[in-house]
Amino acid sequence: MEDVKAQLALLTRVVTDLQKVVLELKAEISALRSQSSLPKAVEPLKAVETPPATATSGLEIPDEPWTDAEAKTQAPCGSTGKQLVKTPKIVAETDLTSREKVELFAGLFAGRSDVYATRWASRTDAQKSGYSPKCTMRYTEGCNLKCHLCPH
Known part of the structure; x- marks a missing residue:
């Protein structure tokens, strides 16, 4: 029983640490987006529902208080939360010449x-x-x- 409690405490600390890391990374992403010159065609990550995973250890981690409503959608792997999926928006330029298309392809797949x-x-x-x-x-x-x- 002590072993289970110790493991539960460890996992709870890990979850808390991961939540802090997520918040730090979100702040860094926001700072980079404000400085970035990326085209507007690239959209941010979008949350989609995923089916709940089966528990392998038999332990249930209690719900921790989330510091950010958005952070709950970024629950760790194996949870019943949401999973982030990249959905880039592709903008096709049809006015490229054949030479420009070949240069683009050669540059991307050199x-x-x-x-x-x-x-x-x-x-x-x-x-x-x-x-x-x-x-x-x-x-x-x-x-x-x-x-x-x-x-x-």
Whole structure:
């Protein structure tokens, strides 16, 4: 019984500490939003209802007094509160040229310039073909490694 009380006290302290952290982070977010030059198209997190989780330890944590009405919607994982979900609003610009679209895509999904694919085809079976990473050590003496293990 003492073990359960000790664990309950510990969990209560953890919840209280997490509530303080949430409030500190909210203040920091507010300060950053006021300084930020982010586009208005990005919306803040929106709370949505989630089904209650099943208790695994058999302990029930009593409801703590919440210091902020909004903080109750940010209850810790495993609770029956609400869960935050990002819902960004996407604004499509249709007046971009093809070059601008390619530059945007390349900037968002930039990869390594030293790694690229080469096409291969089977000499015996015309239906077998595909792409493999370009290997600078291919067909050189002393290179016994598979390409994905090779440092080149």
